[in-house]
Amino acid sequence: MPTINLNRERFCKFLGRDITVQEMAKQLPWIGFDIEEVGQDYVKVEFNPNRVDFCSYAGVARALKGFMGWETGLPKYEVNPGKTVLFIDEAVSGVRPYMLAAVVRNVKLDEDGIVDLMEMQEDLHWGVGRDRRKASIGVHNLDVVESPFTFTAVEPNSVRFVPLDKTDEMSLSEILEKHEKGKAYRHLVDWAEKYPLLVDRDGKVLSMPPVINGELTRVSSRTRNLFLDITGTDHRAVEKGLHVLATALADMGGEIESVKVRYPDHSVVSPDLTPEKMRLRVAYANEMVGLRLSEKQVIECLERCRLGARKVGEGIVEVAVPAYRIDVLHEVDLVEEVAIGYGYQRLKPTFPRSVTIGQEQQAHRLANVVRKIMTGVGFTEVMNFTLTNERWHYEMMRRKPKNIIEIANPVSAEYSIARQELLPGLMKNLMDNKHESFPQRLFEVSDVMHINMGLETRCERLLHVAAVSSHATANFTETKSYAEALLANLGLKRWDIKAAEHQSFLEGRTAAVYVRSKRIGLLGEVHPEALNNFELDNPVSAFEINLEEIV
Amino acid sequence: MVELRENERKTLLAIERLGGKASVEQITNESGLPDSTIMRAALALQEKKLLKTLEKKQTIIELNDEGKLHAKQGLPERHLINALIKLGGKAPIEKTVENAKLERRFVPIALGWLRRKNWAALDTKTTMLQLLEKPEKEGADEKLLKLLNEKGQAISEDLSPELQSAVQILKRRKLLEIDEKTKRVIEITEAGWKRIRRGIKVISEVTQLTPELIITEKWRRTKLRKFDVTAPGPTIYPAKIHPLQQIIQRAREIFLEMGFTEIRGPLIETAFWNFDALFQPQDHPAREMMDTFYLANPKAGGLPKKSLVDAVAKTHEDGWTTGSKGWGYKWSHEEAQRLVLRTHTTSETIKYLSKHKTPPTKVFSVDRVYRNEKVTYIHTAEFHQIEGIVVDKHVTLRDLMGTLKTFYSRFGLRKVQFWPCYFPYTEPSAQAVFYVPKLKHWIELCGMGMFRPEVLAPMGIKYPVLAWGGGLERLAMIELGLDDIRALYGNSLNWIRRTQMCRR
Structure with missing residues (x-):
């Protein structure tokens, strides 16, 4: 966002009166400036791009004079x-x-x-x-x-x-x-x-x-x-x-x-500096802001915002918008001018009377149940980014990239694809925590993204859970027990565990989890070459389950 | 009378047997208890004033390489004097040295010590060496050399006075490695002796109450050791829900407490829902590559039904029927179809509102969004947005302020103000700011406002919509006292283990 550095002395010349930097910092936010810095003799402010007319001392002074009531109404330009x-x-x-x-x-x-x-x-x-x-x-x-x-x-x-x-x-x-x-x-x-x-x-x-x-x-x-x-x-x-x-x-x-x-x-x-004429319904302004202002009061508010205003009918005000305003597209923009002219600081918060009953999303509810089970059996939660890159996501896990969701313009090479699995992130977490005490048991329950050309967004968001256990005797049986503890406590009555193959896991110690004959997950001992890639000294047993079938 | 534990009794008695004063090593040997047990017992006894610890300096001496050579071969002056004696007590220096088979470098040393030990004199004119008195067979320095050669090292303070003086000589001759250490000696105090004189019986104590003791009721006849309940135990770190997740959960709970319904949508969106449906012009700076992640694969998605798309397009172009001027440009379908990682959750909100038009509607989400930014201490490329929406017949800007005040006060943020602000899809707009006394500065909490008619009309929404959205991580950093946002996603086990649970 653009900024302007207001030297107090120079600014006062434009204002035509004396004002302290403290007073500037106190008042300017109420007309839409963010205070960046307050110095001995200056105030640095940031303004929104819709108000380009704030880009000069003259523009800021013009607005502040109106807000303070020192000079209100439409500025005249010959x-x-x-x-x-x-x-x-x-x-x-x-x-x-x-x-x-x-x-x-x-x-x-x-x-x-x-x-x-x-x-x-x-x-x-x-x-x-x-x-x-x-x-x-x-x-x-x-x-x-x-x-x-x-x-x-x-x-x-x-x-x-x-x-x-x-x-x-x-x-x-x-x-x-x-x-x-x-x-x-x-x-x-x-x-x-x-x-x-x-x-x-x-x-x-x-x-x-x-x-x-x-x-x-x-x-x-x-x-x-x-x-x-x-x-x-x-x-x-x-x-x-x-x-x-x-x-x-x-x-x-x-x-x-x-x-x-x-x-x-x-x-x-x-230039043609003729102000543009627009109409404002007083009732509309009052309804939006939550006030009961009279026409006269509305006119005063608008004038403080350096707009021209006059009553032209019952409850109707004609507003003259100065030529330098680029941001007034609709009657509703004048409503905001009324609110600013009235003063946001004077608007007393109220609470809507709407009676509603809250409800949470199933997916988040399920994720929370998973969190309870996993912490209950001694796993600590981690939170990783959903963006990653091919090296960390595939190569380190001994896998070939397939159907990747790829970013066109990543600002950093670190984040160039969307993750398909949670496990590679957990392996990185183990790597980063090598110096901490063992056993280390970590889990993540979060989103992964897969391509699905049948959807409007061509991609889908899937809720997964993955867990790793790392210590000197971590093995297949352990992770299988944890995975089954999770499934059983999620209320599943039946699932099958069958031998499977996967590049990231050790042959003969890898299994897939099936629910209603649909493969929903994988578990096993992580391949020692992957352990070497992540510079891990202890064996790691792990599982990852797609929760979408369980939601 | 002070109570003594089993090991304290054993330790005290062992020192008594050692004469009332001993090192830990000696007590270990005497009592058969492990080092650590004795240290703990001694500490306890010291607190009970029955023992005191004396610190004793120890000088450990060892031969260096030259010292070892002399120990093996004899001192150079010994070689020289032996040769002189064999030559009859008087001989030219050259001859003596030759006979002594002395290395050249040792000759000046040998001559120096001959004179210093008063064994022989050198006539500098004649270069004749003259025996003065027959040297003793083995000097104190030679005894020490021999001793050190055999034992490897010795403690200087433990040697006889004679040998102790030899230490100084050898030290000056630079034949020694010297290491000074402080040794602790434990001594029985006056009170300790009194206690011993009163009699100490060693009764065996049990530390762990076992199933066997319980079942057999042997515990009745067993002395269960009394514990020092103030002694620190090992630290336990519970398995834990991630601290950031706890704050997400708290934010969700507050919404639910306030009667809001949760919504959840895709992370990857079409630009249509992410921008166009929210009246963000297609050339808006926020849509530029620097701010938004666009996808390379898959590249483009689909659009909703034609009537909706046309209404949005017309509104952008000339305001359609909304009474607005619009942005005055030619709207592009292709631009709207581009896939992006959503930059806010409002993409889901507007989609939801287009399908749920009967008020009252109160919905929220606390969910993941993306910004194409370099990761720094204040920015991450992905983060969580808190978003709340209220739709009802007569809701107002003041109602929005009240809703927000309530929400943030539950996070302990009470000094909140609302400043005018600008967003392309809300009018009037505001930002909620929160005062941080430490920084003497107001910090933005969230953006807020009422959806513009240009947003509502194409979706067929007939009632005012209050909306606000802000970063969850900002709140988490305040709550967890962090200065660096990256800590939230670093997954340092140490940090997770030590961070207390959210109790807001």
């Missing part, structure tokens, strides 16, 4: 009409079809402001842009380029310019080959015949969206007038990204000015 024009060339429609822009004049960015702006861009690239795929942003020094601008697409080798942080001109394909950002984001354009490019009246390059800006329009603390470009494949993401950025810059003292964006077949004036 968009002055401007003369800047942006042409969208037909050529971009196949690679990056959308672009919007805005001009922000008379900004005064200090070093902190520049950092703030850069971090804001990063958060927007992640939160709205899905790592620049849906939308990406460029911020430029307007004063070094000339309107009209053109967003076009060109042959990879036809244009050269100096990319950000470099001194030499590079062609577009060289940027994708050599530049760090080029390498990181080439997958977003390199499949196209022509690459997107933003140029000014004279063909000067502002940026190569979504990869890199030009050095020419670099923003510094001396920059006064900004040109914001935002391009992408998802119109809504492009629009919301622009609104978040433009409003934050306005809160930082800038004046927003519109840009005429000319698509081949239509034109728009950007």
Whole structure:
């Protein structure tokens, strides 16, 4: 999740009043921030990706001022009409079809402001842009380029310019080959015949969206007038990204000015910061949250969340949602705003009056009976992961992998398949506990997974129990007795034990367990080669039973 | 009068026979009792102030290699003086050395000791060696060499004064290995002697009451040894249900006590039930490869009935009939069919709710889920999720808070707050946080909220759904006082054996 480090002094400037770090840490959670760290003069907070408008000091201050009641209701943003024009060339429609822009004049960015702006861009690239795929942003020094601008697409080798942080001109394909950002984001354009490019009246390059800006329009603390470009494949993401950025810059003292964006077949004036109007039923909000608020109170709550609200009918409130909010999809989202505005801290917990009777799952109930029997006969329970790998699961047990459930993208090679049996895990437990006193008797009653193409999930979850006994005289008879003690105490009247063969067990000391002529388990003395593989010194006798037939 | 046990009596009498002072070894030989028995008896007698232990220093001496050589061949100065005597008491040094058949390296040593023992003098001008007095046949140093050569070692303090002085000489000549030890000697105290004078009879005592003694009633005539009931016995570790499992069971019990019904579903799910049915857009970061385990084999599963799938698809695309805007993208069947290791148990919950639509419904699970993460002290790739669901006609966000407060208070967590939070499938949403005084920090316990209309409508659910889900391991770590989550799955027998049973 994205974080923002709020320096107290700087934050207070945005708030327009003084507040201590303790007070910040106390109040910010109630509007949706997680407190990561509280320092001498700063608070580091984490925010949810649905509130990208929290990615700047301006955004946090705007929300906190509302919650504290210092400044409530819809924030007003003026968009002055401007003369800047942006042409969208037909050529971009196949690679990056959308672009919007805005001009922000008379900004005064200090070093902190520049950092703030850069971090804001990063958060927007992640939160709205899905790592620049849906939308990406460029911020430029307007004063070094000339309107009209053109967003076009060109042959990879036809244009050269100096990319950000470099001194030499590079062609577009060289940027994708050599530049760090080029390498990181080439997958977003390199499949196209022509690459997107933003140029000014004279063909000067502002940026190569979504990869890199030009050095020419670099923003510094001396920059006064900004040109914001935002391009992408998802119109809504492009629009919301622009609104978040433009409003934050306005809160930082800038004046927003519109840009005429000319698509081949239509034109728009950007940014359009008109709040969206939605309706909220007061009764719906009260039912969900469990309150009895009047229309007036609901309006107050919404205003604390920086929404505009007015009564438009009996029990109906019209809500104006500011343009920077990306998270309001449905009336229910306004219900949460009412709850936050009211204050989660003020919501008194109640207990639902629903009368129900509890019941547990058969499989878990059975597993608990197995636990009682196995601990009763002196076995200690272990809990292993259900994920493992071929070496530990098969090779060490002298087995060949068969019908494995395999993971496509394991983060660690340790966990690349789902276990089919419990026994290999128990052998590993014995290995890890070699230095502890003997006898060691361990069991596990848990899930294994097998392929079953007849199911919607193509795999099934099976409840197994397995037990190992390890000491100097562990043998077949012992494990057979334990297995039978388990079966008998589970209430089975009849089962058969027949000689069997299995790579993990010693020949002539292996048996299979049958219930109603269905094979449900295996028992025997573990093969000495497996013991060597697990570096065990004592013999091990073991059994494993599939409990699904018994549930 | 203090009561003495059989072995205490025997030990005391053995020391008396040994003159009132003896080592454990001596007492063992005298009494015929094993070492450990004597040690235990002596300790008890010492507590009863009848014995005391003296610590005595012992210097054990042994010959080193050079010492052994001299013991066998004689000291070099002895060789030289014998040769000189044979040469008539006065002879050139070269000649004497030659006759003595002395190794070159020993010549300076031999000459030095000739002078020191005052056996002969060397005229440095003439290099003539002159006998001074006839040496005694065997000096004290030679006696000690002989003794050590025969016995291998000796205790310095036990030797005669003469030999003890020789120890110093041989030590200076670097012919000895010396090892100092402290030896314990047990001595009868004044009170001990008094007790002995009063008379000690050895009566045979029985330690174990046997079937034979009971059946024959011989126990009536037998003295049953009295035990020191305060003496520690060997530690016993009961066979045990795994500590984490005990906490899982406790969580399940609390749910059952609160009237919830348990549900259980597959560990491997289609992305449809794990994500799509919960209104998580197909490009949601949580669905990326870094967070979710996708299967390579088998790769894709099936989807439920078409009407349900279509409703979910439409809701994602434009909100369908829910009044929502939807996510505004083209929904893909293939993406929904991908098989994943479920990232939460909510996949089962929504499936259950789609089939059980008549309220009230209260269901829970405490079950296994997966996250494609590197195993560290705070993360494991698989863990258990606690999940609870309440569906009824008029349930509210406040009801959810109350249900959670009750649940966690049974685990002793009373300082719980609810902060606003975000999840794609709930609105309003919150997280329950718990204050850890040690860290001076609030820690997340679980996420919670009411299912969104976009989740409910495609499933045909008409009533509000309260839901919460959180990690069980976090709770287990608080309960068991662990800092490292891996300990829960390390299966260290030592840890399992020593961890107390859950009594919450």
